[in-house]
Amino acid sequence: MNFLKRAAPLAILAAGQVYVIVSGGFDLSVGSLITLVVVGSSMLSNNDPNATWWVISVMFGIGLCVGLINGLVVCYLKVPSLIATLGMMITLNGFVFLWSGGAPRGYLPDTFRFFGRVNIMDVPLIRMLPVALIMLVVVGFILYWLMHRTNLGRMIHAIGDNPHAAQLAGVPVNRVRITAFIISSLSAVVTGILLGGFAGVSTDVGTGYELQAITAAVLGGAMLLGGRGSVPATIAGALTLTAIFTLLNFLGLPQPVRQVVQGLILIAAVALAMYRRKRTGQ
Amino acid sequence: MAPMGPEGMPWEQYLVDEMADTTEFASEGPHTVCFSNAGVNNPWRVVGYTNMTEEVALHEEIGEFIHVDAEGSDDKQIADIADLLAGGNCDILIVSPNTTAALTPAVEDACEQLPVIVFDRGVETDCPVTFIHPVGGYGFGIQGAQFIADNVDEGANVLMLRILPGVDVLETRYSAGRRILDEAGLNVVGAEFTDGDNANTKSIVEDYLQRGTIDAVWMDAGATAVAAVEAFEDGGYDIPVFVGEDQQDFLQKWNDLDMTAIAPTYPTYQWRTPIIAAVRILAGEPVPGPEWVLPQPAITQETLNNFIDASMPPLHYAMCGCEEMPNYPQAWGGVQ
Numbered sequence: 001m002n003f004l005k006r007a008a009p010l011a012i013l014a015a016g017q018v019y020v021i022v023s024g025g026f027d028l029s030v031g032s033l034i035t036l037v038v039v040g041s042s043m044l045s046n047n048d049p050n051a052t053w054w055v056i057s058v059m060f061g062i063g064l065c066v067g068l069i070n071g072l073v074v075c076y077l078k079v080p081s082l083i084a085t086l087g088m089m090i091t092l093n094g095f096v097f098l099w100s101g102g103a104p105r106g107y108l109p110d111t112f113r114f115f116g117r118v119n120i121m122d123v124p125l126i127r128m129l130p131v132a133l134i135m136l137v138v139v140g141f142i143l144y145w146l147m148h149r150t151n152l153g154r155m156i157h158a159i160g161d162n163p164h165a166a167q168l169a170g171v172p173v174n175r176v177r178i179t180a181f182i183i184s185s186l187s188a189v190v191t192g193i194l195l196g197g198f199a200g201v202s203t204d205v206g207t208g209y210e211l212q213a214i215t216a217a218v219l220g221g222a223m224l225l226g227g228r229g230s231v232p233a234t235i236a237g238a239l240t241l242t243a244i245f246t247l248l249n250f251l252g253l254p255q256p257v258r259q260v261v262q263g264l265i266l267i268a269a270v271a272l273a274m275y276r277r278k279r280t281g282q
Numbered sequence: 283m284a285p286m287g288p289e290g291m292p293w294e295q296y297l298v299d300e301m302a303d304t305t306e307f308a309s310e311g312p313h314t315v316c317f318s319n320a321g322v323n324n325p326w327r328v329v330g331y332t333n334m335t336e337e338v339a340l341h342e343e344i345g346e347f348i349h350v351d352a353e354g355s356d357d358k359q360i361a362d363i364a365d366l367l368a369g370g371n372c373d374i375l376i377v378s379p380n381t382t383a384a385l386t387p388a389v390e391d392a393c394e395q396l397p398v399i400v401f402d403r404g405v406e407t408d409c410p411v412t413f414i415h416p417v418g419g420y421g422f423g424i425q426g427a428q429f430i431a432d433n434v435d436e437g438a439n440v441l442m443l444r445i446l447p448g449v450d451v452l453e454t455r456y457s458a459g460r461r462i463l464d465e466a467g468l469n470v471v472g473a474e475f476t477d478g479d480n481a482n483t484k485s486i487v488e489d490y491l492q493r494g495t496i497d498a499v500w501m502d503a504g505a506t507a508v509a510a511v512e513a514f515e516d517g518g519y520d521i522p523v524f525v526g527e528d529q530q531d532f533l534q535k536w537n538d539l540d541m542t543a544i545a546p547t548y549p550t551y552q553w554r555t556p557i558i559a560a561v562r563i564l565a566g567e568p569v570p571g572p573e574w575v576l577p578q579p580a581i582t583q584e585t586l587n588n589f590i591d592a593s594m595p596p597l598h599y600a601m602c603g604c605e606e607m608p609n610y611p612q613a614w615g616g617v618q
Contacts, residue, residue, distance in 0.1 A: 199480030
């Protein structure tokens, strides 16, 4: 249960990221958006437990704006998503620094931390049920349903596969692409709420998450150039990634060795996934 | 060892009684004080730099205070120092080096032109008028480990949490702490790197708790101490003996949960001292040198209440020596 609780933030983030990847792009801004959510929430809520709900709403509002801007820049200014979201990442990092002055200025109230921190105890069979796991199941299902059971999901696949063909077939390419960026940003907001809840405020909480999310999606078989990817497989990829990190921690290897092993495992895992895809001819 | 200097003002005290003669630097004010800063890139340095600017405001003799931020880069800091020297406006230069070896030549160059004060991390030359620093990493490591040894039984399980390898002040904290724990016959179940990340820290402690009991936790820095405490809290375990640091959030947690704990410090008040030294040097008054070793007190159960202030931000370093300064607490991000 602890493991699933720990993996939940990355799994949700990766499940959002896979929307952008399938549509043929990258979203590198999610890590800094997570940091913004955690630091911003602590600044806004000002230790007031009653502020939680409006603060969370504001954060979703910010997420919506970030996703919208990412999408608009990619679609209308024709900036490649790698650069557009890299710019957004740097901008948001700077903004967090400006806002917080380099050190967090407040705590997150317990009502905010509920989602990422609390375990519901004495549940039959499994002893404890982390709220974060419930969040993962709910958000994971919504993202699965949107991607694999609705028209939106089919259109995202279509524009990632061949945007020109999709346009000719009547897919509103820009609108779909923007929606994918918005979904990714909103999932980053959820991730930020869970991470802030799990471990409290720090000014570098989101660092590195964007690449982990992309790695998880690729481990789950998503194609980096778009057109292919699955939400459940991405979540499985995130669980695998977290399992690898936890295992390496358990083995007690020194940090530099751990990083070498981590890197090699990632390359090997993705190479294996590619090899199997080739053999199955898909 | 009792420190010398004014009682109750540790930022003006010194442990080694050797003075540097500064009569050759005496000059008329107002002075221009230049400061090449390694960075303001972590909460400790944010608090420290605030101490420094507030100290500057206390001295009318300082006409201008020029601060250049190297943003954690050796190259930038070397260039910064060269620029300050070329500008010719500085009467005195304060340097907080980013890394020791890389900044040594730049500091040597500066020494030839004007009086230099180095503080926090050192350089490999004795040309500065004084090098200001607290007792240091060994003292920090010993205070915490000795507290653990005094408060648990022989053979008890101790988890050591470290930020990252290869930083000299952190390595010295660890090596001193480790040695004390080993000599006391305690069982160090692990020494883990947390990257200074809350989520990582909490996860690591949770993992250890699944594998066995932990009777004490030693940390080389306290920024993630609360996350480590929470791992025990959330899993329903008793909180063991804890070594944290002087961050407000840890002190409050310690008080709220009535923990058995100690908070060694690397005092941020050391950022006040260079300004005081600069003013004295430019007045031709002697200052402790070539090393000005500041006392490095730990916060204990007895003194805990003096340092708790719920109006301060979570990562405010309580051993700041700043409570009596005019703009406290707003300048440090506190609410009045």
